[in-house]
Amino acid sequence: MAHDAVPSSVKIAPPPVELERPALVANNHSIGWISDTVAGVIEDKTPGWWKLAISLSLLVSLGLPIGLIYLISTGVGVWGLNHPVAWGWAIVNFVWWIGIGHAGTLISAILFLLRQKWRTSINRASEAMTIFAVMCAGIFPAVHVGRIWFDWWLFPVPNANSIWPQFRSPLLWDVFAVSTYFTVSVLFWYMGLIPDLATMRDRFRKVAGKVTEPAARLRNKLAQFLYGAFSLGWTGSNRHWSNYEKAYLLLAGLSTPLVLSVHSIVSFDFAVSQLPGWHTTIFPPYFVAGAVFGGFAMVMTLMIPLVSLYRLNEIVTIRHLEVMSKVILVTGSIVGYAYAMEFFIAYYGGNPYELYAFKNRAFGDMNWSYWWMISCNVLAPQFFWFKWCRTTPWFIWLICGFVNIGMWMERFVIVVTSLHNDFIPGNWGYYSPTWVDMITYFGTFGFFMTLFLLFCRFLPLIAISEVKGVTPQADPHHPLGGAKH
Amino acid sequence: MDSLDDYQIPYGLMAEFDTPAGVMHAAEKVRDEGFTRWDVHTPFPVHGMDDAMGLKNSQVGWFTFFCGLCGFFGGMLMIWYMNAYDYGIPVGGKPNFSPFASFPVAYEMTILSGAFGSLLGMLYLNRLPRLHHPLLKNMRFADVTHDKFFVVIEADDPKYDEEETRKLLKKTGSKHIELVNE
Numbered sequence: 001m002a003h004d005a006v007p008s009s010v011k012i013a014p015p016p017v018e019l020e021r022p023a024l025v026a027n028n029h030s031i032g033w034i035s036d037t038v039a040g041v042i043e044d045k046t047p048g049w050w051k052l053a054i055s056l057s058l059l060v061s062l063g064l065p066i067g068l069i070y071l072i073s074t075g076v077g078v079w080g081l082n083h084p085v086a087w088g089w090a091i092v093n094f095v096w097w098i099g100i101g102h103a104g105t106l107i108s109a110i111l112f113l114l115r116q117k118w119r120t121s122i123n124r125a126s127e128a129m130t131i132f133a134v135m136c137a138g139i140f141p142a143v144h145v146g147r148i149w150f151d152w153w154l155f156p157v158p159n160a161n162s163i164w165p166q167f168r169s170p171l172l173w174d175v176f177a178v179s180t181y182f183t184v185s186v187l188f189w190y191m192g193l194i195p196d197l198a199t200m201r202d203r204f205r206k207v208a209g210k211v212t213e214p215a216a217r218l219r220n221k222l223a224q225f226l227y228g229a230f231s232l233g234w235t236g237s238n239r240h241w242s243n244y245e246k247a248y249l250l251l252a253g254l255s256t257p258l259v260l261s262v263h264s265i266v267s268f269d270f271a272v273s274q275l276p277g278w279h280t281t282i283f284p285p286y287f288v289a290g291a292v293f294g295g296f297a298m299v300m301t302l303m304i305p306l307v308s309l310y311r312l313n314e315i316v317t318i319r320h321l322e323v324m325s326k327v328i329l330v331t332g333s334i335v336g337y338a339y340a341m342e343f344f345i346a347y348y349g350g351n352p353y354e355l356y357a358f359k360n361r362a363f364g365d366m367n368w369s370y371w372w373m374i375s376c377n378v379l380a381p382q383f384f385w386f387k388w389c390r391t392t393p394w395f396i397w398l399i400c401g402f403v404n405i406g407m408w409m410e411r412f413v414i415v416v417t418s419l420h421n422d423f424i425p426g427n428w429g430y431y432s433p434t435w436v437d438m439i440t441y442f443g444t445f446g447f448f449m450t451l452f453l454l455f456c457r458f459l460p461l462i463a464i465s466e467v468k469g470v471t472p473q474a475d476p477h478h479p480l481g482g483a484k485h
Numbered sequence: 486m487d488s489l490d491d492y493q494i495p496y497g498l499m500a501e502f503d504t505p506a507g508v509m510h511a512a513e514k515v516r517d518e519g520f521t522r523w524d525v526h527t528p529f530p531v532h533g534m535d536d537a538m539g540l541k542n543s544q545v546g547w548f549t550f551f552c553g554l555c556g557f558f559g560g561m562l563m564i565w566y567m568n569a570y571d572y573g574i575p576v577g578g579k580p581n582f583s584p585f586a587s588f589p590v591a592y593e594m595t596i597l598s599g600a601f602g603s604l605l606g607m608l609y610l611n612r613l614p615r616l617h618h619p620l621l622k623n624m625r626f627a628d629v630t631h632d633k634f635f636v637v638i639e640a641d642d643p644k645y646d647e648e649e650t651r652k653l654l655k656k657t658g659s660k661h662i663e664l665v666n667e
Contacts, residue, residue, distance in 0.1 A: 035632070163574070164572055167564045167568050168576060168579070168583075173593075176589070180593040183597060184596060187604050195630065202628075205627055232613045233615035234613070238512075238530075238535070242540050246542075246543035247606065254549070257592075469530060481505045482506030483506045
């Protein structure tokens with residue numbers, strides 16, 4: 001035996017105190033406390049702020065049907081599109097929303113493969129964010145085509161003249177990428193929910209006998225039925241967990257190349273064209289980094305208020321926020337590097353049109369969008385070099401707000417400034433959105449927030465079984481897990 | 486034979502534990518006794534439990550692999566059929582079918598069907614959905630998704646004997662042992 005060979009005089013010192021990491025769930029709570037706390041969000045009375053927030057979200061989401069009905073019944077002329085700017089806010093919003101989704105998959109899949117245990121506190125809400133963001137994103141390409149009754153031409157079915165879709169176009173690749181992304185995200189999210197839905201089923205079952213009021217009894221019955229049906233008869237069997245964990249690992253392994261491919265394919269929509277400012281090979285990695293950057297900012301924008309309103313700060317601790325701030329700093333710097341490199345290649349590549357496109361971005365008549373982008377995406381995250389900035393929730397929230405704006409501006413810069421002044425001055429123009437553009441975009445915020453608030457109210461917004469699994473109490477080889485030696 | 490309870494068929498013996506270490510040591514003992522129809526139920530996957538139970542590596546990967554493979558070749562075949570065979574669309578003198586232009590879509594199809602294969606394969610191997618289970622009627626077992634750990638030995642295990650098995654479970658340190666009926 002190897003460890004018998006070590007003489008007893010050799011003492012193995014424990015790691016120094018400064019290298020010890022704070023626990024992921026603060027204050028060494030029992031594993032039962034975790035389900036009580038997370039399920040408490042669903043079981044408690046609906047908070048007043050929630051009612052206010054959902055009313056506001058529903059009101060804002062009205063912009064979506066109003067904007068879309070007006071658009072469809074009239075034509076794309078109601079948007080600010082013109083010649084030469086034929087892609088405007090719709091495409092900007094599409095890329096922005098789909099980019100936000102990427103952080104959810106990064107947290108749920110890539111950080112899982114990298115064994116980052118802190119992800120368990122935030123992965124459920126981030127995955128929900130992904131699904132709702134992709135739903136918002138999907139609206140825009142579907143309606144920007146003008147005659148939306150021909151949207152079915154995107155699907156692999158022959159049209160009235162027996163012609164199939166043309167698979168050499170990145171726009172069609174995008175259809176497959178985005179719909180696959182949405183479907184796989186839903187599958188992954190649902191699979192993660194199964195054990196937690198079983199927790200909810202059992203909790204409602206345990207209290208069923210104590211409920212006397214008829215309305216409450218009906219609610220309890222309905223909750224037992226719905227959580228029970230969707231938890232598929234989960235009993236926490238280890239034979240099941242064994243297959244479940246393998247399937248989870250495989251889904252994480254599949255989602256990782258998927259998330260990288262989705263924003264790469266979105267970037268092909270631009271990069272495969274021959275327009276200066278779009279036709280660059282740097283686009284796929286630059287888009288993916290930007291997506292993660294913007295998505296993490298949105299995760300924090302949602303999680304920071306949610307955690308304090310639901311008092312979940314022992315599960316989503318300052319350490320979680322600090323780690324996410326570091327991710328924002330890194331990806332923000334990658335994005336900054338990409339901006340600089342694009343400029344350098346525009347100069348070094350010797351193509352006058354390319355150089356003009358970039359000079360025009362920074363100093364032309366739409367330079368405001370460029371400098372908003374630089375300030376929000378490259379400069380703002382630099383605050384996260386300082387520990388105070390990374391550990392102060394209100395400050396993180398503020399910076400993340402700027403990042404959200406900056407990432408929208410980045411897509412605006414890419415889409416609009418590349419189009420508005422292209423090869424010959426006869427083709428130069430300007431672009432301004434109309435009120436229809438605006439209410440449609442703000443409508444998607446309302447739609448997104450409505451879905452997210454419903455999710456928080458009715459589904460466990462923290463992955464209960466996963467958080468339990470990363471505590472020392474869950475480790476059979478740890479004294480807190482019952483180990484005797 | 487007066488009460489209905491006398492006609493009930495036993496499902497198995499259920500032993501409750503408070504800690505993951507406790508249930509894992511119990512599982513090792515049950516495994517060493519040579520039981521085959523038994524299980525451990527936990528609120529979260531306990532690290533090392535597969536070994537403690539003597540389980541083999543999960544077979545889900547095969548479902549993922551074959552579904553993914555079908556997705557890839559299905560995608561390629563679909564594009565070839567649509568753009569080269571059924572209704573060729575010549576664009577700019579390029580070949581009607583090329584694996585390079587078809588790759589992104591076939592790649593997405595690989596992931597899509599691989600993901601369905603993983604989830605449905607997992608459900609098939611676990612024989613889920615199962616909307617009724619003898620254990621789910623037991624109120625004490627409801628804590629399995631909360632903070633308790635259980636070892637359940639089924640009555641139709643060839644080595645099962647109510648008295649002997651109960652003794653074995655007692656020896657493993659369980660504080661609560663209960664007979665669960667079908």
